Amino acid sequence: MTEAGLVVSWSMKPSDWIEISRIVQRTGVPAMVAFARDTKASSRQPIRYATFFLRGGWKGLPPASTAPPPRDPKSAKPPHCGHPDCDEVSRTRETEDERGIRSLDRCPDCHPASKGHAA
Template sequence: MSIDAMHWVWNHSRAKGNARLVLLAVADKAPGPDVTAKLGTTEFVARLNAARSSVVKAVDAALASGELVIIEPAVGSRAATYQLPHAVGYVRPTLNARGPDSGPVDNSYRSGNETPNPEQGSGIRTGSETARGPKVGPGGSGNETPMGPDSGPLNQTTPTRSESKLAGEPAPPVLGPEIPTNCRPLVDTLTAAGILVRWNLAPAEWFIVEALIQRTGVAALAAYAQKQAAAKDISYAKYFLPGWRELPPMPEAGTARPPLRAVSGGWQPYTNPTDVSAYSNGF
Protein backbone atom coordinates (compact mmCIF):
# COMPACT_ATOMS: atom_id res chain seq x y z
CA MET A 1 0.00 0.00 0.00
CA SER A 2 2.94 2.35 0.53
CA ILE A 3 3.72 2.36 -3.19
CA ASP A 4 0.09 3.14 -4.08
CA ALA A 5 -0.06 5.94 -1.50
CA MET A 6 3.23 7.42 -2.72
CA HIS A 7 1.94 7.21 -6.32
CA TRP A 8 -1.10 9.23 -5.25
CA VAL A 9 1.10 11.90 -3.66
CA TRP A 10 3.36 12.14 -6.72
CA ASN A 11 0.50 12.35 -9.22
CA HIS A 12 -2.51 13.88 -7.45
CA SER A 13 -1.36 15.88 -4.41
CA ARG A 14 -1.41 19.66 -4.67
CA ALA A 15 1.05 20.17 -1.83
CA LYS A 16 4.37 21.85 -2.59
CA GLY A 17 7.84 21.97 -1.09
CA ASN A 18 8.33 20.52 2.36
CA ALA A 19 4.57 19.92 2.76
CA ARG A 20 4.77 17.48 -0.15
CA LEU A 21 7.73 15.74 1.51
CA VAL A 22 5.64 15.39 4.70
CA LEU A 23 2.95 13.55 2.71
CA LEU A 24 5.57 11.32 1.10
CA ALA A 25 7.05 10.52 4.52
CA VAL A 26 3.64 9.41 5.81
CA ALA A 27 2.89 7.43 2.61
CA ASP A 28 6.27 5.70 2.81
CA LYS A 29 5.60 4.52 6.36
CA ALA A 30 1.92 3.61 5.90
CA PRO A 31 1.78 -0.19 5.40
CA GLY A 32 -1.97 -0.80 5.56
CA PRO A 33 -4.96 0.06 3.34
CA ASP A 34 -6.05 2.82 5.77
CA VAL A 35 -2.85 4.76 4.92
CA THR A 36 -2.03 5.67 8.53
CA ALA A 37 1.36 5.97 10.19
CA LYS A 38 2.74 7.09 13.56
CA LEU A 39 5.40 9.78 13.22
CA GLY A 40 6.88 12.18 15.71
CA THR A 41 8.52 15.53 15.04
CA THR A 42 11.97 14.01 15.46
CA GLU A 43 11.32 11.42 12.78
CA PHE A 44 9.86 14.06 10.45
CA VAL A 45 13.03 16.14 10.92
CA ALA A 46 15.18 13.11 10.04
CA ARG A 47 13.13 12.21 6.96
CA LEU A 48 12.87 15.78 5.59
CA ASN A 49 16.47 16.64 6.60
CA ALA A 50 15.30 20.14 7.48
CA ALA A 51 15.23 22.45 10.49
CA ARG A 52 12.69 21.66 13.19
CA SER A 53 10.85 24.96 12.66
CA SER A 54 10.62 24.29 8.92
CA VAL A 55 9.27 20.80 9.57
CA VAL A 56 6.59 22.12 11.96
CA LYS A 57 5.47 24.66 9.33
CA ALA A 58 5.44 21.96 6.65
CA VAL A 59 3.25 19.65 8.77
CA ASP A 60 0.86 22.53 9.52
CA ALA A 61 0.67 23.35 5.80
CA ALA A 62 -0.11 19.72 4.94
CA LEU A 63 -2.82 19.63 7.62
CA ALA A 64 -4.29 22.91 6.37
CA SER A 65 -4.56 21.50 2.83
CA GLY A 66 -6.79 18.65 4.03
CA GLU A 67 -4.53 16.05 2.38
CA LEU A 68 -3.17 15.11 5.82
CA VAL A 69 -5.22 14.59 8.99
CA ILE A 70 -4.43 13.57 12.55
CA ILE A 71 -6.29 10.41 13.58
CA GLU A 72 -4.82 10.23 17.09
CA PRO A 73 -3.00 13.23 18.62
CA ALA A 74 0.33 12.81 20.32
CA VAL A 75 0.11 11.90 24.02
CA GLY A 76 3.23 12.01 26.16
CA SER A 77 5.99 10.09 24.41
CA ARG A 78 3.57 8.47 21.97
CA ALA A 79 3.74 9.96 18.48
CA ALA A 80 0.66 11.20 16.67
CA THR A 81 -1.07 9.01 14.06
CA TYR A 82 -1.42 10.66 10.65
CA GLN A 83 -3.52 9.63 7.63
CA LEU A 84 -3.71 10.51 3.94
CA PRO A 85 -7.52 10.43 3.53
CA HIS A 86 -7.56 10.84 -0.25
CA ALA A 87 -5.13 7.94 -0.76
CA VAL A 88 -7.32 5.44 1.12
CA GLY A 89 -8.35 2.72 -1.32
CA TYR A 90 -6.28 4.25 -4.12
CA VAL A 91 -4.62 1.78 -6.49
CA ARG A 92 -2.05 3.00 -8.94
CA PRO A 93 -2.96 2.29 -12.59
CA THR A 94 -1.07 -0.45 -14.41
CA LEU A 95 -0.26 -0.65 -18.09
CA ASN A 96 -2.06 -3.31 -20.13
CA ALA A 97 0.06 -6.39 -20.55
CA ARG A 98 1.40 -6.89 -24.10
CA GLY A 99 1.84 -10.52 -25.21
CA PRO A 100 2.90 -13.47 -23.06
CA ASP A 101 5.45 -12.94 -20.30
CA SER A 102 7.90 -15.44 -21.82
CA GLY A 103 8.25 -17.90 -24.67
CA PRO A 104 7.64 -17.51 -28.40
CA VAL A 105 4.68 -15.58 -29.72
CA ASP A 106 1.58 -17.69 -30.20
CA ASN A 107 0.88 -18.85 -33.75
CA SER A 108 -2.48 -17.07 -33.81
CA TYR A 109 -0.61 -13.75 -33.74
CA ARG A 110 1.78 -14.66 -36.59
CA SER A 111 1.13 -13.38 -40.08
CA GLY A 112 1.75 -16.75 -41.68
CA ASN A 113 3.52 -15.20 -44.68
CA GLU A 114 5.02 -17.94 -46.82
CA THR A 115 6.73 -17.86 -50.20
CA PRO A 116 6.80 -21.37 -51.73
CA ASN A 117 8.97 -20.25 -54.65
CA PRO A 118 9.75 -17.04 -56.54
CA GLU A 119 7.51 -17.92 -59.48
CA GLN A 120 4.31 -18.24 -57.47
CA GLY A 121 4.47 -14.77 -55.94
CA SER A 122 4.41 -13.92 -52.28
CA GLY A 123 1.83 -16.54 -51.30
CA ILE A 124 0.65 -14.44 -48.32
CA ARG A 125 -1.65 -16.43 -46.07
CA THR A 126 -3.31 -15.49 -42.80
CA GLY A 127 -2.51 -18.02 -40.08
CA SER A 128 -5.48 -17.08 -37.88
CA GLU A 129 -8.91 -18.52 -38.62
CA THR A 130 -10.52 -15.27 -37.44
CA ALA A 131 -9.19 -13.24 -40.36
CA ARG A 132 -11.76 -10.91 -41.97
CA GLY A 133 -12.10 -9.88 -45.62
CA PRO A 134 -13.91 -10.84 -48.83
CA LYS A 135 -12.75 -13.91 -50.74
CA VAL A 136 -13.35 -12.29 -54.12
CA GLY A 137 -13.82 -8.72 -55.31
CA PRO A 138 -11.97 -5.83 -56.85
CA GLY A 139 -8.33 -5.29 -56.17
CA GLY A 140 -7.28 -3.58 -53.01
CA SER A 141 -6.49 -4.52 -49.48
CA GLY A 142 -10.06 -5.53 -48.64
CA ASN A 143 -9.43 -4.55 -45.02
CA GLU A 144 -12.53 -4.43 -42.83
CA THR A 145 -13.01 -3.26 -39.28
CA PRO A 146 -14.14 -6.36 -37.39
CA MET A 147 -15.68 -4.47 -34.46
CA GLY A 148 -17.52 -1.22 -33.80
CA PRO A 149 -21.07 0.13 -33.39
CA ASP A 150 -23.50 0.14 -36.31
CA SER A 151 -23.74 3.91 -36.07
CA GLY A 152 -21.75 6.71 -34.55
CA PRO A 153 -17.98 7.16 -34.36
CA LEU A 154 -15.90 4.02 -34.42
CA ASN A 155 -13.21 5.35 -32.11
CA GLN A 156 -13.93 6.93 -28.77
CA THR A 157 -11.02 9.08 -27.63
CA THR A 158 -12.64 10.24 -24.38
CA PRO A 159 -12.66 7.50 -21.70
CA THR A 160 -15.92 6.72 -19.96
CA ARG A 161 -16.36 7.62 -16.30
CA SER A 162 -15.92 4.02 -15.17
CA GLU A 163 -12.70 3.75 -17.17
CA SER A 164 -11.47 7.01 -15.64
CA LYS A 165 -11.98 5.61 -12.15
CA LEU A 166 -10.07 2.44 -13.08
CA ALA A 167 -7.27 4.63 -14.40
CA GLY A 168 -6.97 6.38 -11.04
CA GLU A 169 -9.07 9.53 -11.48
CA PRO A 170 -8.20 11.92 -8.63
CA ALA A 171 -10.81 12.70 -6.02
CA PRO A 172 -12.56 16.09 -6.23
CA PRO A 173 -10.63 18.92 -4.55
CA VAL A 174 -11.23 19.56 -0.86
CA LEU A 175 -12.73 23.03 -0.42
CA GLY A 176 -12.16 23.30 3.33
CA PRO A 177 -12.34 21.48 6.64
CA GLU A 178 -15.51 19.56 7.42
CA ILE A 179 -16.97 21.24 10.51
CA PRO A 180 -19.21 19.12 12.80
CA THR A 181 -22.80 20.30 13.04
CA ASN A 182 -22.65 20.83 16.83
CA CYS A 183 -19.62 23.12 16.40
CA ARG A 184 -21.14 25.32 13.69
CA PRO A 185 -22.63 27.91 16.11
CA LEU A 186 -19.19 28.69 17.55
CA VAL A 187 -17.48 28.80 14.15
CA ASP A 188 -20.22 31.01 12.70
CA THR A 189 -20.10 33.36 15.70
CA LEU A 190 -16.33 33.88 15.38
CA THR A 191 -16.59 34.34 11.60
CA ALA A 192 -19.36 36.92 12.00
CA ALA A 193 -17.16 38.76 14.53
CA GLY A 194 -14.37 38.98 11.94
CA ILE A 195 -12.14 36.34 13.58
CA LEU A 196 -11.01 34.43 10.49
CA VAL A 197 -8.90 31.46 11.56
CA ARG A 198 -8.17 28.04 10.12
CA TRP A 199 -10.29 25.26 11.58
CA ASN A 200 -8.00 22.38 10.59
CA LEU A 201 -8.66 20.45 13.79
CA ALA A 202 -8.21 16.72 14.22
CA PRO A 203 -11.29 14.62 15.07
CA ALA A 204 -10.18 14.37 18.71
CA GLU A 205 -9.84 18.17 18.90
CA TRP A 206 -13.35 18.64 17.46
CA PHE A 207 -14.66 16.42 20.27
CA ILE A 208 -12.97 18.74 22.77
CA VAL A 209 -14.53 21.84 21.15
CA GLU A 210 -17.98 20.23 21.24
CA ALA A 211 -17.56 19.37 24.94
CA LEU A 212 -16.41 22.94 25.72
CA ILE A 213 -19.47 24.37 23.95
CA GLN A 214 -21.74 22.24 26.13
CA ARG A 215 -19.81 23.09 29.32
CA THR A 216 -18.94 26.78 28.88
CA GLY A 217 -21.28 28.02 26.15
CA VAL A 218 -20.71 29.68 22.77
CA ALA A 219 -20.89 33.22 24.15
CA ALA A 220 -18.06 32.73 26.66
CA LEU A 221 -15.84 30.93 24.16
CA ALA A 222 -16.42 33.61 21.53
CA ALA A 223 -15.72 36.42 24.00
CA TYR A 224 -12.40 34.83 24.99
CA ALA A 225 -11.40 34.31 21.35
CA GLN A 226 -12.31 37.89 20.46
CA LYS A 227 -10.16 39.22 23.30
CA GLN A 228 -7.19 37.08 22.22
CA ALA A 229 -7.59 38.02 18.56
CA ALA A 230 -7.62 41.72 19.47
CA ALA A 231 -4.25 41.36 21.21
CA LYS A 232 -2.37 39.43 18.51
CA ASP A 233 -2.69 38.01 15.02
CA ILE A 234 -4.01 34.42 15.26
CA SER A 235 -4.18 32.11 12.25
CA TYR A 236 -5.27 28.76 13.69
CA ALA A 237 -8.30 27.98 15.86
CA LYS A 238 -6.37 25.41 17.89
CA TYR A 239 -4.54 28.37 19.51
CA PHE A 240 -7.71 29.01 21.57
CA LEU A 241 -8.00 25.46 22.96
CA PRO A 242 -5.72 25.82 26.03
CA GLY A 243 -7.48 29.02 27.16
CA TRP A 244 -10.96 27.64 26.45
CA ARG A 245 -10.23 24.67 28.70
CA GLU A 246 -9.46 26.97 31.63
CA LEU A 247 -12.72 28.95 31.39
CA PRO A 248 -15.31 28.21 34.10
CA PRO A 249 -18.45 26.24 33.23
CA MET A 250 -21.82 27.90 32.77
CA PRO A 251 -23.78 28.46 36.01
CA GLU A 252 -26.37 25.85 36.81
CA ALA A 253 -29.96 26.55 35.81
CA GLY A 254 -31.82 28.64 38.37
CA THR A 255 -28.71 30.22 39.88
CA ALA A 256 -29.53 33.87 40.79
CA ARG A 257 -26.93 36.61 40.53
CA PRO A 258 -26.54 38.50 43.88
CA PRO A 259 -27.22 42.26 43.83
CA LEU A 260 -24.17 44.57 43.89
CA ARG A 261 -23.64 47.86 45.71
CA ALA A 262 -21.00 50.52 45.18
CA VAL A 263 -18.42 50.90 47.97
CA SER A 264 -14.92 52.25 48.07
CA GLY A 265 -12.59 49.84 46.40
CA GLY A 266 -15.11 48.59 43.82
CA TRP A 267 -18.40 46.71 43.66
CA GLN A 268 -19.11 44.35 46.56
CA PRO A 269 -22.04 41.98 47.36
CA TYR A 270 -24.94 43.83 48.99
CA THR A 271 -25.46 43.32 52.79
CA ASN A 272 -28.81 43.86 54.51
CA PRO A 273 -28.51 46.74 57.09
CA THR A 274 -30.66 44.75 59.56
CA ASP A 275 -28.10 41.97 59.60
CA VAL A 276 -25.31 44.49 60.30
CA SER A 277 -27.11 46.01 63.33
CA ALA A 278 -27.79 42.56 64.72
CA TYR A 279 -24.13 41.70 64.68
CA SER A 280 -23.26 45.07 66.33
CA ASN A 281 -25.53 44.16 69.29
CA GLY A 282 -23.51 41.12 70.11
CA PHE A 283 -25.17 38.44 68.04
Protein backbone atom coordinates in the same frame (compact mmCIF):
# COMPACT_ATOMS: atom_id res chain seq x y z
CA MET B 1 -17.23 32.85 15.05
CA THR B 2 -16.82 34.11 11.51
CA GLU B 3 -19.58 36.67 12.01
CA ALA B 4 -17.57 38.07 14.92
CA GLY B 5 -14.69 38.80 12.58
CA LEU B 6 -12.75 35.78 13.63
CA VAL B 7 -11.57 34.07 10.52
CA VAL B 8 -9.51 31.13 11.54
CA SER B 9 -8.89 27.70 10.25
CA TRP B 10 -10.97 25.07 11.93
CA SER B 11 -8.83 22.23 10.70
CA MET B 12 -7.95 20.17 13.68
CA LYS B 13 -7.79 16.67 14.96
CA PRO B 14 -10.97 14.80 15.87
CA SER B 15 -9.83 14.79 19.46
CA ASP B 16 -9.73 18.58 19.37
CA TRP B 17 -13.28 18.71 18.04
CA ILE B 18 -14.41 16.51 20.87
CA GLU B 19 -12.65 18.85 23.25
CA ILE B 20 -14.29 21.90 21.71
CA SER B 21 -17.76 20.41 21.77
CA ARG B 22 -17.24 19.68 25.45
CA ILE B 23 -16.20 23.26 26.08
CA VAL B 24 -19.18 24.56 24.10
CA GLN B 25 -21.49 22.55 26.31
CA ARG B 26 -19.70 23.67 29.42
CA THR B 27 -19.11 27.37 28.86
CA GLY B 28 -21.24 28.20 25.84
CA VAL B 29 -20.25 29.76 22.53
CA PRO B 30 -20.56 33.43 23.61
CA ALA B 31 -17.87 33.00 26.26
CA MET B 32 -15.62 31.31 23.73
CA VAL B 33 -16.11 34.02 21.13
CA ALA B 34 -15.47 36.70 23.73
CA PHE B 35 -12.28 34.96 24.76
CA ALA B 36 -11.16 34.51 21.17
CA ARG B 37 -11.82 38.16 20.44
CA ASP B 38 -9.79 39.27 23.44
CA THR B 39 -6.99 36.90 22.57
CA LYS B 40 -6.88 38.10 19.01
CA ALA B 41 -6.87 41.73 20.10
CA SER B 42 -3.97 41.17 22.46
CA SER B 43 -2.01 38.88 20.18
CA ARG B 44 0.86 40.28 18.22
CA GLN B 45 0.78 37.48 15.72
CA PRO B 46 -2.13 36.70 13.45
CA ILE B 47 -4.11 33.77 14.71
CA ARG B 48 -4.89 31.31 11.96
CA TYR B 49 -5.98 28.28 13.82
CA ALA B 50 -8.86 27.75 16.16
CA THR B 51 -6.68 25.30 18.02
CA PHE B 52 -4.75 28.34 19.22
CA PHE B 53 -7.78 29.37 21.23
CA LEU B 54 -8.34 25.83 22.33
CA ARG B 55 -4.83 25.54 23.70
CA GLY B 56 -4.66 29.15 24.78
CA GLY B 57 -7.55 29.33 27.12
CA TRP B 58 -10.87 27.81 26.14
CA LYS B 59 -10.04 24.84 28.29
CA GLY B 60 -9.70 27.16 31.24
CA LEU B 61 -12.94 29.05 30.77
CA PRO B 62 -15.27 28.79 33.72
CA PRO B 63 -18.59 26.97 33.28
CA ALA B 64 -21.42 29.13 32.07
CA SER B 65 -23.61 30.26 34.92
CA THR B 66 -26.91 28.93 33.67
CA ALA B 67 -27.99 28.16 37.21
CA PRO B 68 -27.03 30.03 40.35
CA PRO B 69 -24.30 28.29 42.28
CA PRO B 70 -25.46 26.11 45.16
CA ARG B 71 -26.14 28.34 48.09
CA ASP B 72 -24.33 27.85 51.30
CA PRO B 73 -27.07 27.18 53.85
CA LYS B 74 -25.22 29.29 56.37
CA SER B 75 -24.90 32.31 54.13
CA ALA B 76 -28.57 32.00 53.16
CA LYS B 77 -29.49 33.02 56.66
CA PRO B 78 -29.66 36.63 57.66
CA PRO B 79 -27.18 37.67 60.33
CA HIS B 80 -27.98 36.56 63.83
CA CYS B 81 -30.00 39.15 65.69
CA GLY B 82 -27.98 38.68 68.85
CA HIS B 83 -31.05 38.27 71.04
CA PRO B 84 -30.17 36.24 74.17
CA ASP B 85 -33.21 33.98 73.69
CA CYS B 86 -32.39 33.38 70.05
CA ASP B 87 -30.46 30.27 69.12
CA GLU B 88 -27.84 31.22 66.58
CA VAL B 89 -27.97 27.87 64.77
CA SER B 90 -31.70 27.14 64.62
CA ARG B 91 -32.77 30.80 64.69
CA THR B 92 -35.54 29.96 67.10
CA ARG B 93 -36.39 31.55 70.40
CA GLU B 94 -37.46 29.56 73.38
CA THR B 95 -40.14 31.55 75.06
CA GLU B 96 -42.15 30.96 78.18
CA ASP B 97 -45.68 32.25 78.39
CA GLU B 98 -47.56 33.37 81.46
CA ARG B 99 -48.62 29.81 82.22
CA GLY B 100 -45.05 28.64 82.24
CA ILE B 101 -45.36 26.76 78.98
CA ARG B 102 -42.17 26.83 77.00
CA SER B 103 -42.31 26.90 73.27
CA LEU B 104 -39.90 27.33 70.40
CA ASP B 105 -40.77 30.03 67.94
CA ARG B 106 -39.08 31.24 64.85
CA CYS B 107 -37.10 34.29 65.64
CA PRO B 108 -39.02 37.25 64.21
CA ASP B 109 -35.79 39.14 63.66
CA CYS B 110 -33.41 36.72 62.02
CA HIS B 111 -35.13 33.44 61.12
CA PRO B 112 -34.76 32.96 57.32
CA ALA B 113 -38.50 32.30 56.95
CA SER B 114 -39.53 35.31 59.01
CA LYS B 115 -41.27 38.05 57.19
CA GLY B 116 -40.38 41.66 57.39
CA HIS B 117 -36.64 41.09 57.45
CA ALA B 118 -34.77 42.93 54.80
CA ALA B 119 -32.74 39.98 53.60
